Amino acid sequence: MAGTIEIINLVDNTVTSRGLIAEHGLAFLVRTGKRTILFDTGAGGAVVQNMLGLGFDPREINAIVLSHGHDDHTGGLKKMCEITGPLPVYAHPDIFVAKYRLREGEEARYIGIPWSRAELEASGAVFHLSRQPVELGEGIFLTGEIRRRQAFEAISREFRLLAGGEYLQDNLWDDQSLIITTREGPLVLLGCAHSGLISILEHVLDLTGAGRIFAVIGGTHLKDAGPERLEETIKTLPRFGLQYLVACHCTGFRASAALYQALGDKFIYNEAGRTFRFDC
Numbered sequence: 001m002a003g004t005i006e007i008i009n010l011v012d013n014t015v016t017s018r019g020l021i022a023e024h025g026l027a028f029l030v031r032t033g034k035r036t037i038l039f040d041t042g043a044g045g046a047v048v049q050n051m052l053g054l055g056f057d058p059r060e061i062n063a064i065v066l067s068h069g070h071d072d073h074t075g076g077l078k079k080m081c082e083i084t085g086p087l088p089v090y091a092h093p094d095i096f097v098a099k100y101r102l103r104e105g106e107e108a109r110y111i112g113i114p115w116s117r118a119e120l121e122a123s124g125a126v127f128h129l130s131r132q133p134v135e136l137g138e139g140i141f142l143t144g145e146i147r148r149r150q151a152f153e154a155i156s157r158e159f160r161l162l163a164g165g166e167y168l169q170d171n172l173w174d175d176q177s178l179i180i181t182t183r184e185g186p187l188v189l190l191g192c193a194h195s196g197l198i199s200i201l202e203h204v205l206d207l208t209g210a211g212r213i214f215a216v217i218g219g220t221h222l223k224d225a226g227p228e229r230l231e232e233t234i235k236t237l238p239r240f241g242l243q244y245l246v247a248c249h250c251t252g253f254r255a256s257a258a259l260y261q262a263l264g265d266k267f268i269y270n271e272a273g274r275t276f277r278f279d280c
């Protein structure tokens with residue numbers, strides 16, 4: 001893929017651009033010379049408003065990718081499809097599992113996709129569900145299911161799925177990332193990195209055969225990471241030769257500060273409205 005690729009942060013927990021809104025969610029617009037892909041859709045309220053506020057037409061979108069089935073990444077899907085008309089939506093089959101958050105002393109709270117598959121299909125979503133890597137266009141791939149490789153990257157026990165009347169551990173096998181080929185190496189776009197940041201990057205190297213990873217952009221889910229996980233993550237990151245780590249959404253203040261201390265100018269804290277351009 002030759003030319004320039006743009007990655008626009010449409011939705012994030014924070015915003016500094018006038019006229020945009022923030023929400024607990026994430027959405028990126030990926031624009032190449034040939035395709036425009038929406039990666040996640042936020043929690044629902046911000047994605048269309050921010051897209052229009054930044055001067056983009058939702059009808060230019062060619063496909064939607066869902067990184068996983070949590071509501072803060074899927075909440076804007078129905079409204080977006082109602083505007084665009086029928087669109088292919090790429091995701092893992094487990095996005096429709098009944099997902100809950102169960103914290104000690106609290107009642108279980110549903111955190112899955114806010115609508116049924118039938119409702120979304122009636123709105124125009126044309127689902128393409130796969131556990132395997134999927135090519136979305138020249139130089140753009142969805143990772144497929146990611147095997148957890150690092151013991152320190154365990155999934156939180158708060159994440160549950162409801163099956164047979166029981167709240168079972170949700171291993172979040174639906175968690176996927178997007179790989180974009182650039183001149184400098186793979187660029188990895190994350191949703192929440194529930195598979196573990198290090199496990200994801202190792203998976204990307206295996207898939208691509210690359211010797212290093214150019215950049216990572218997105219949520220790292222380190223906001224609740226204990227000292228050991230944060231230390232092991234930072235200690236392992238140099239293995240990948242990153243030029244940029246652009247973190248947002250579920251990264252958290254403490255982890256962001258630690259990453260900045262470790263990576264210096266290679267670390268960027270993101271917010272809604274930011275645009276990144278790379279040569280492909």
